[in-house]
Amino acid sequence: MVGHGFMGAAHSQGWRVAPRFFDLPARPEMALLVGRTSPGVETAAEKWGWKETTTDWRVAVQRDDIDAIDIVTPGGSHAEIAIAALEAGKHVLCEKPLANTLEEAIAMTEAADRAGKDVFAMVGFTYRRVPAAAFARGLVQSGSIGEVRQIRATYLQDWLVDPEAPLTWRLQKDHAGSGALGDLGAHAVDLAQFITGQRVTGVSGLLNTFVHERPLLAETRGLAGTATQERGAVTVDDVALFTGRFDGGAIGSFEATRMSTGRKNALRLEVSGSSGAVYFDLEKMNSLGFYDATAPDTRRGFTDIMVTEPDHPYLSAWWPAGHSLGYEHGFVHQAKDFVEAIVERRQPEPSFADGLQVQRVLDGVERSAGADSLWTRTT
Amino acid sequence: MVGHGFMGAAHSQGWRVAPRFFDLPARPEMALLVGRTSPGVETAAEKWGWKETTTDWRVAVQRDDIDAIDIVTPGGSHAEIAIAALEAGKHVLCEKPLANTLEEAIAMTEAADRAGKDVFAMVGFTYRRVPAAAFARGLVQSGSIGEVRQIRATYLQDWLVDPEAPLTWRLQKDHAGSGALGDLGAHAVDLAQFITGQRVTGVSGLLNTFVHERPLLAETRGLAGTATQERGAVTVDDVALFTGRFDGGAIGSFEATRMSTGRKNALRLEVSGSSGAVYFDLEKMNSLGFYDATAPDTRRGFTDIMVTEPDHPYLSAWWPAGHSLGYEHGFVHQAKDFVEAIVERRQPEPSFADGLQVQRVLDGVERSAGADSLWTRTT
Amino acid sequence: MVGHGFMGAAHSQGWRVAPRFFDLPARPEMALLVGRTSPGVETAAEKWGWKETTTDWRVAVQRDDIDAIDIVTPGGSHAEIAIAALEAGKHVLCEKPLANTLEEAIAMTEAADRAGKDVFAMVGFTYRRVPAAAFARGLVQSGSIGEVRQIRATYLQDWLVDPEAPLTWRLQKDHAGSGALGDLGAHAVDLAQFITGQRVTGVSGLLNTFVHERPLLAETRGLAGTATQERGAVTVDDVALFTGRFDGGAIGSFEATRMSTGRKNALRLEVSGSSGAVYFDLEKMNSLGFYDATAPDTRRGFTDIMVTEPDHPYLSAWWPAGHSLGYEHGFVHQAKDFVEAIVERRQPEPSFADGLQVQRVLDGVERSAGADSLWTRTT
Amino acid sequence: MVGHGFMGAAHSQGWRVAPRFFDLPARPEMALLVGRTSPGVETAAEKWGWKETTTDWRVAVQRDDIDAIDIVTPGGSHAEIAIAALEAGKHVLCEKPLANTLEEAIAMTEAADRAGKDVFAMVGFTYRRVPAAAFARGLVQSGSIGEVRQIRATYLQDWLVDPEAPLTWRLQKDHAGSGALGDLGAHAVDLAQFITGQRVTGVSGLLNTFVHERPLLAETRGLAGTATQERGAVTVDDVALFTGRFDGGAIGSFEATRMSTGRKNALRLEVSGSSGAVYFDLEKMNSLGFYDATAPDTRRGFTDIMVTEPDHPYLSAWWPAGHSLGYEHGFVHQAKDFVEAIVERRQPEPSFADGLQVQRVLDGVERSAGADSLWTRTT
Incomplete structure (x- = not known):
């Protein structure tokens, strides 16, 4: 695994727990952790249970005993690592968004294509693996809400409401690519497409930044550490609003924001169809709202x-009915699905091509936002 | 009162009940009901408690003993009646949207200006009078959520999901002006502006019609009655999506739809500020969500x-704490506020100018939607 | 109508509004209002729209042009007025609880029986007329939840949490009979029996008073007015807890409290059956929760x-779907049902016998509470 | 660890994950798994990650390299194993309820006392370790809701609604001691006492069994396996209702049921105090409702x-705000708290004495239920 921040913790938990609850066709070994600096990487490895460490990701790519590379670094380094890994014949699991630029995402997808039929690449949209989201997809795909007409997807967070929240790498365009759009909007778009089975073909977008300067972090590269008295420029959006049309005829509204005071992690998606609707909220991730418009009129309701x-x-592996799963279970399910697909020589989903398509939508939003919200094709 | 459909019933209840629960400075008399046809108007007058009837609204305008005209007809007839009434020196309460076209709305507003300082005109955005909405405005205006940054306003209904729902006047551009946009979007815009105290200055919009033909109604004018086997063209939108910028720096997303399966009357508005947020949902109209970001971090929540x-x-007039009010109470409060303002020679709010400003926003949405969602100024 | 407090306002609204929304076979006239003192009764009559007034309820009973007496006084005076009215051949609508003592309730029921087949008496459990409660009964009676097994009914208020809340008549045993038990528990018992169609046959109870002294009110009889510095003894319970068995085999738990901090008017009732459940909450009175255990297991939920x-x-008379009703609508429905039953010479429900049966349950709770919660028959 | 059913899976996850997220003063080793039969125990050990296995729990008690015994067997075997372990100087973590009979629980508590000041015993009421429950205790203990007056605690499940649900050991008095009372009521009592800091001193109870016969399981001892056509007698309650008084003056109502159709795992607890209230629901375990009665009256609400x-x-070890934890996290926290207390030579809570006290309450409920609900002391 390359990287060991917040996502590293989640992925480690996925690798560790998946074989305990699911009968996997192969048991993953947590062999090598890659970090930028020592002793940070050793500490992380000790904490999360990785056997060895290195500060050079090329070591991981070159080792023969390593079959798969899990990339959990900021988006700016995804392309270089993933392409090298694929060229070395390693399977790759790469965190989302696939890359910071469309060009990098295209290169990564091409590398995945070139890697041949036995080497697989997958992008980490784990919210597909929240049981309620996967079940929502099943309901929609089985026709339980009829023809899909409207999608409203919002991903609401509020950690930037405080103007003293520091200038981390997530707020710098060169590290993160974009702000709420790429971090949160990517999830909203992927989940909307996953559940409906339709793809966004055009968008009209609006990007906004409310707080333009924030305290710099002490560390040189600005990737971590404590705040200072100096301030630096926020170079990404903190709110992204966009509308979209889907290839199946549906229309959608999207919002990604880090300024929605009081909403902590509210990835919410409602899909309205000709005979029903589904409603998902990540803050209540063990539930799904389902409206069946074919029920008797006096008994209808969500x-x-x-x-x-x-x-x-995924539930047969877990606890009795009524016992909740949490955030990290999505990573356990991701590890399971990845291992199963690779052993069975199937393309794990979502593929790099899927990740690229999401990038195209985000890119369309940026272009539209730069052109007075003019409608912009994304295919 | 001119007109006696759904809105006529609501307004009648407002006039009847207001003096029972509030100490009004003058007691309204339900003098004359105007309808298009006899005996329809007599039946309505008997049912809703109006003393006299006529089928000619000019009679109402000309009678000396009538002080105020309440217009509850479809939007296409608002301008003619309201202007005549104002010119005759009558106070006017006119249902929303103010008119079907911007030109009519301008003419009405000019007529209200010309009518002099003792003749008042008001437009019927009753949802301002839902106690939770009025309280939300109070919280925001008193600074309890800080600087307003984001507004998300949706008005979701689903009565057009059924393709066999008939072609009423509300689905015909010449009678209704627009569809979900003017009927529902008008409320969303007015309420967003009322609560935040900011006005929309520009929009980007998308209009959509999912069902293009619907059963014609038997009655010639297509305004009421039962469905037939013939079909006619739906000439208005059934979904309107738009984003907007406000003059105080806030940004907003709006949705007005009659296609949101399972949502019956969900006018929902969340306002996110720099130190708090409020959340209103008309389907749960006796509650307001309030988030105070200045509370200790472990005790924060909606x-x-x-x-x-x-x-x-408005609550001191009603029941003990915990006893719910309903939809029609907004009309009771509207009657109260209208009577009080007139007797005290104050301009009742919202004025025709307020109604016109909402029309300008809706007009901007239509123009933007007709120009590939290009950003469009509304001031 | 005899009495003009909080209940008088609600009943007046019921009489006024019912004929406007429902096609009644006879139009009620609000003829005569009876109050203890002048000019209080005149003020109330003017406010609520009663034509004449008197301070002697016997006048009402004796007048030939009065067909029905509506009693909204405290429970201690119900028996005398109701019996006199019935003996004079007047129909009677009497607020709940039927009486303060079992003896009075028995005498009233006997008077109703003696009054003959064309004179009707009804007790005012209006919550039966909340549409969601009436619909819940329909679901249960039609077998939609199977065999009824468990009922949990709570009626939670909190207006006595404040130790400075004054000593009104509702806190004095001689006026009110009991405290939370008779005021709130009566509703819980009636609604549980109404929805399930089963009757309580035995109970075990616990009564408690947390605040034993409260400020006396200025007015001599202690029935109204402002608080003083003197304190008087609270002689009724502020919390009642009891369990019960029903004649159809169900078991139930009940709570009536004025000490449930933060709960304003939470009459909540859940009925669990062998194939489903219903859930009602008066604070969200426009909704009903329904669980269908016969649905596919992955689609089950409330x-x-x-x-x-x-x-x-009741809804066909009101607004379009999704538009809320409020507290007073139950009184409108009560007026409608009462008028219809009388004109059609049917016994309106709930009868005095129904009210007496509820009294027997409450009496059983008091006896059990006085005997160390020992199980006590109520039939 | 002795036992490897549902609880064994949860405890294993606790031992495995705790050292990854918390900095423990000692790292637990999953040394030896004890099961009744081979190869069942080997399969479980492989799945859950235990190094060795045995079918004789006495082996575990005798091994010098084992410091602590974790008992997750049915209640009937707790006493024998725990006492032997304590006598051998092992620390003990024992699942709840402590034992099936009061006598056994007393013997276990005495054994814990005799074991000396460096050997510790703890009972596994893990719901204390749900962050929202622990936070609720903090709020109440810090005086944020004032003087505690009322507790309503329900633990609602519905897995016995289906009459074909088989006769597992949980439905047999000799294995399980009691039914819903001991399984679910024990949690409700412990959590109520934990959060309020008050102890139940007396109860009045009602036990009920709705379904008296169920399909026998194939396996001889009836502890697992598939259903058969034969039926056996259910010898425990499926519903327990009781009221209680607490030593601090509060009163409470309790319900434990496996018959609450549609409720899967609804351990709900509301504590009403003189200046506030808290509300917890295990089905929404990442939230806590808090009502502050000292807030301005217009801003009060849960x-x-x-x-x-x-x-x-516990949250500083986990994910960013808004990311949910699940059911098993309570077991991780339990492992952490147990290890920390033992290394620091503190008594881990809840102790066997705490478990015994809960048993006394359950025993009081059973005695009261057997005596026509007569009030019964539990101290």
């Missing part, structure tokens, strides 16, 4: 389904 | 305030 | 039904 | 606190 029954996606 | 305390707006 | 469809009880 | 901030109990 049903609050606890997605904890053995027949719900 | 507080579900039951807006039924005596110190909440 | 459906939040907005009880505002035309096919729901 | 605040829905997401208990995911770094300053909330």
Whole structure:
């Protein structure tokens, strides 16, 4: 695994726990952790249970005993690492967004294509693996809400409401590519497309930055550490609003924001169809709202389904009905799905091509926002 | 009162009940009901308690013993009636949207200006009078959420999901002006502006019609009655999506739809500020969500305030805390506010100028939607 | 109508509004208001729209042009007035609880029986007329939740949490009979029996008073007015807890409290059956929760039904789907049902016998509470 | 660890994950798993990651290299194993309820006392370690809701609604001691006492069994396996209702049921105090409702606190705010607290004495239920 921040912790938990609850066709070994600096990487490895460490990701790519590379670094370094790994014949799991620029994402997807039929690349949109989201997709794909007409997707956070929140790498365009758009909007777009089975073909967007300067962090590269008295420029959006049309005829509204006071992690998605609707909220991730418009009119309403029954996606491995799963379970399911696909020589989903397509949508939003919200094709 | 459809019932209840619960400076008399046809108007007058009837609204305008005209007809007839009434020196309460076209709305506003300082005109955005909405405005205006940054306003209904829902006047451009945009979007825009105290200065919009043909109604003018086997063209939008910028620096997203399966009357508005947020949902109209970002971090969360305390707006006249009000109470409060303002020779709010400004926003959305969502000024 | 406090306002609204929204077979006239003192009664009559007034309820009973007496006084005076009215051949609508003592309730029921087949008496459990509650009964009675097994009913208020809340008549045993038990518990018992169709046959109870002294009110009889520095003894319970068994085999838990901090008017009732459940909460009175255990296991959950469809009880007279009703609508429905039953010479429900049966349950709770919670028969 | 059913899986996850997220003063080793039969125990050990296995728990007790015994067997075997372990100087973590009979629980507590000041015993009420529950205790103990007056605690499940649910050991008095009472009621009592800091001194109870016969399981001892056509007698309650008084003056109502159709794992607890209230629901375990009666009256309401901030109990070790924890995290926290207390030579809570006290309350409920609900002391 390359990188060991917040995502590194989540991925480590995924690799560790997946083989305990699921009967995997191969047991993943947490062999080598790559970090930028020593002793940071050793500490992380000790904490998260990785056997060895290095500060040079090329070591990981070159080692024969390593089959797969898990990339959890900031987006700016994804392309270089992923392409090298694929060229070395390693399977790759890469965090989202796939890359910071469309060009990098295209190069990565091409590298995945070149890597041949036995080497697989996957991008880490883990929210697809929240059981309620996977179940929502099942309901929509089975026709339970009819023809999909409207999607409203919002991903609301509020950690930038405070003007003293420091200038981390996530607020710098050269490290993060974009702000709320790439970090949160990417999830909203991927989940909307995953659940509906439709793809965004055009968008009109609006980007905004409310707080333009923030305290610099002490560390030189600005990637971590404590705040200072100096201030630096925020070079990414903190709110992204966009509308979109889908290839199946649906229309959608999207919002990604780090300025929605009081909303901590509210990835919410409602899909309205000709005969029903589904409603998902990541802050209540063990539930799914389902409206069946074919029920008798006096009995219609949103049903609050606890997605904890053995027949719900991934649930047979876990606890009795009514016992909640949490955030990191998505990473456990991701590890499971990745291992299974690779051993069975299937392309794991979402592929790099899927990640690239999400990038194209985000790129369209940026271009539209730069052109007075003019409608912009994304295909 | 001119007109006696759904709105006529609501307004009648407002006039009847207001003097029972509020100590008004003058008691309104329900003198004359105007309808298009006899005996329809007599039946309505008997049912809703109006003393006399006529089928000619000019009669109402000309009678000396009538002080105020309440217009509850479809939007296409608002201008002619309101202007004549104002010219005759009558106070006017006119249902929203103010008119079907910007030109009519301008003419009405000019007529209100010309009518002099003792003749007043008001437009019927009653949702301002839902206690929770009025209380939300109070919180925002008193600085309880800090500087307003984001507004997300949706007005979700679903009565057009069924493709067999008939082609009423509300689906015909010549009668209704627009569809979800003017009917529902007008409320969303007015309420957003009322609560934040900011006005929309520019928009980018998208209009959509999912069902293009619907059963014609039997009655010639297509304004009422039962469905037939013939079909006619739907000439208005059934979904309107738009983003906007406000003159105080806030940005907003708006949705007005009659296609949101399972949502019956969900006018929802969340305002995110630099130190708090408020959340309103008309389907749960006795509550307001309030988030105070200045509370200790472990105690922060949305507080579900039951807006039924005596110190909440309008509530001292009603029931003990915890006893719900309903939809028609907004009309009771509107009658109260209108009577009080007129007797005290104050301009009742919202004025025709306020209504016109909302029309300008809706007009901007239509123009933007017709120009590939290009950003469009509304001032 | 005899009495003009909080209940008088609600009943007046019921009489005034019912004929406007429902096609009644007879139009009620608000003829005579009876109050203890002048000019209080004149002021109330003017406010609520009663034609004449008197300070002697016997006048009302004796007048030939009065067909029905509506009693909204404290419980201690119910028996005398109701019996006199029935003996004079007047129909009677009497607020709950039927009486303060079992003996009075028995005498009233006997008077109703003696009054003959064309004179009717009804007790005012209006919450039966909240559409969601009436719909819940329909679901249960039609077998939609199977065999009823468990009922949990709570009626939670908090207006006595403040130790400075004054000593009104509701806190004095001689006026009110009991405290939370008779005021709130009566509703919980009636609604539980109404929805399930089962009757309580035995109980075990616990009564408690947390605040034993409160400020006396200035007015001599202690029935109204402002608080003083003197304190008087609270002679009723502020919390009642009891369990019960029903004649159909169900078991129930009940709570009535004025000490449930933060709960304003939370009459909540959940009925669990062998194939489903219903959940009602008066604070969210336009909704009903319904769980259908016969649905596919992955789609089960409580459906939040907005009880505002035309096919729901009472709703065809009101607004479009999704538009809320409020507290006083129950009184409108009560007026409607009372007038219809009388004109059609049917016994309106709930009868005095129904009210007496509820009294027996409350009496059983008091006896059990006085005997160390020992199980006590109530039939 | 002795036992490897549902609880074994949860405890294993606790031992494995705790040292990864918390800096423990000692790292637990998952040394030896004890099961009744081979190869069942080997399969479980492989799956859950235990190094060795045995089918004789006495082996575990005798091994010098084992410091602590974790008992997750049915309640009937707790006493024998725990006492032997304590006598051998092992620390003991024992699942709840402490034992099936009061006598056994007393013997276990005496054994813990006899074991000396460096050997510790703890009972596994893990719900204390749900962050929202621990935070609720903090709020109450810090006086944020004032003097505690009322507790309503329900633990609602529905897995016995289906009459074909098989006769597992949990439905047999000789294995499980009691039914819903001991399994669910024990949690409700412990959590109520934990949060309020008050102890139950007396109870009045009602036990009920709705389904008296169920399909027998194939396996001889009836502890697992598939259902058969034969039926056996259910010898425990499926519903327990009781009221209680606490030593600090509060009163409480309790319900434990496996018959609450549609409720899967609803351990709900509301504590009403003289100046506030808290509300917890295990089905929404990442939230806590908090009502502050000292707030301005127009701003009062239940605040829905997401208990995911770094300053909330246990949260600094986990994910960013807004990211949910799940059911098994309570077991991780339990492992952490147990290890820390032992290394620091502190008594871990809850002790066997705490577990015994809960048993006394449950025993009181059973005695009261057997005596027509007569009030019964539990101290």
